[in-house]
Amino acid sequence: MAKPPASIRVLEGITWTGVGFALLGLVMCLHGIFSDSGVDTRHIGVNPYQTTTAADDPAPAPTGPPGTVRIAMPSFDRTLAVIDPDLSQRFLLVLPDLLLTVALSAVAVILLQTVRTFREGDPFIPGNARRLAAIGFLLLGIAGIPQVEALSLNLLLSGTPLEDLSVFAGEDFSWALFTGFAVLALAEVFRQGGRLRADTQGLV
Amino acid sequence: MPPEEEHRIAVRLDKLLADRGMTLTELADRVGVTIVNLSILKNGHARAIRFSTLSAICRELDCQPGDLLVHDP
Numbered sequence: 001m002a003k004p005p006a007s008i009r010v011l012e013g014i015t016w017t018g019v020g021f022a023l024l025g026l027v028m029c030l031h032g033i034f035s036d037s038g039v040d041t042r043h044i045g046v047n048p049y050q051t052t053t054a055a056d057d058p059a060p061a062p063t064g065p066p067g068t069v070r071i072a073m074p075s076f077d078r079t080l081a082v083i084d085p086d087l088s089q090r091f092l093l094v095l096p097d098l099l100l101t102v103a104l105s106a107v108a109v110i111l112l113q114t115v116r117t118f119r120e121g122d123p124f125i126p127g128n129a130r131r132l133a134a135i136g137f138l139l140l141g142i143a144g145i146p147q148v149e150a151l152s153l154n155l156l157l158s159g160t161p162l163e164d165l166s167v168f169a170g171e172d173f174s175w176a177l178f179t180g181f182a183v184l185a186l187a188e189v190f191r192q193g194g195r196l197r198a199d200t201q202g203l204v
Numbered sequence: 205m206p207p208e209e210e211h212r213i214a215v216r217l218d219k220l221l222a223d224r225g226m227t228l229t230e231l232a233d234r235v236g237v238t239i240v241n242l243s244i245l246k247n248g249h250a251r252a253i254r255f256s257t258l259s260a261i262c263r264e265l266d267c268q269p270g271d272l273l274v275h276d277p
Contacts, residue, residue: 202244
């Protein structure tokens with residue numbers, strides 16, 4: 001087989017790096033579940049306006065002598081800490097990251113398969129359209145991880161003094177929603193390109 | 205990619221060539237189409253034919269498009 005162009009080899013190298021990082025993240029998540037650490041923490045969001053156990057007045061009216069400068073907006077960012085968590089608590093804490101790394105690993109592997117077909121110089125094949133569609137749906141799935149995180153946090157806090165906290169995911173995955181739709185559109189481009197190529201192949 | 209759509213168009217290139225005592229190679233030279241493509245057309249494996257190719261074949265074989273392509277029900 002002829003040596004692929006440098007641009008393709010660079011692309012393959014970047015994708016291999018992505019696969020490596022995704023698998024490393026996956027291993028770290030699994031290590032987080034099964035390793036026994038003293039305190040596990042997670043960055044979360046708390047809505048003080050819907051939380052009865054928060055400060056008495058989450059957004060106090062800014063008062064003070066003229067010229068006083070203060071932050072009126074209450075902070076939504078919190079860090080949840082679990083002391084000596086058991087296995088189920090560790091699993092719930094790591095679940096969103098686990099889902100993310102599993103999905104990103106799958107995306108990276110499928111992307112690598114796609115990039116390897118570029119060596120042939122003809123990317124518009126039906127397999128690539130299917131692969132890109134799979135990547136698009138995986139990205140849309142990533143966009144749903146904050147809902148899973150909110151659910152896992154509520155399960156984690158149920159039965160504890162923090163049960164009434166209105167918690168939500170600390171991370172924003174809206175990028176995955178837009179990227180997912182963009183990749184699905186690209187998959188349709190590849191599908192149409194494959195049809196055009198097939199048509200021209202039988203043209204005399 | 206969708207499965208190849210079926211069609212019922214038959215190509216009578218072999219009969220026209222035999223009637224005129226012309227070889228596929230000779231026709232390919234005259235028409236300016238590769239023998240591979242003409243062979244694809246002759247064997248019924250073509251999915252489409254350009255009007256320019258059809259015109260050239262009809263010109264060289266002195267025939268009408270209907271003599272070359274027929275609907276085979």
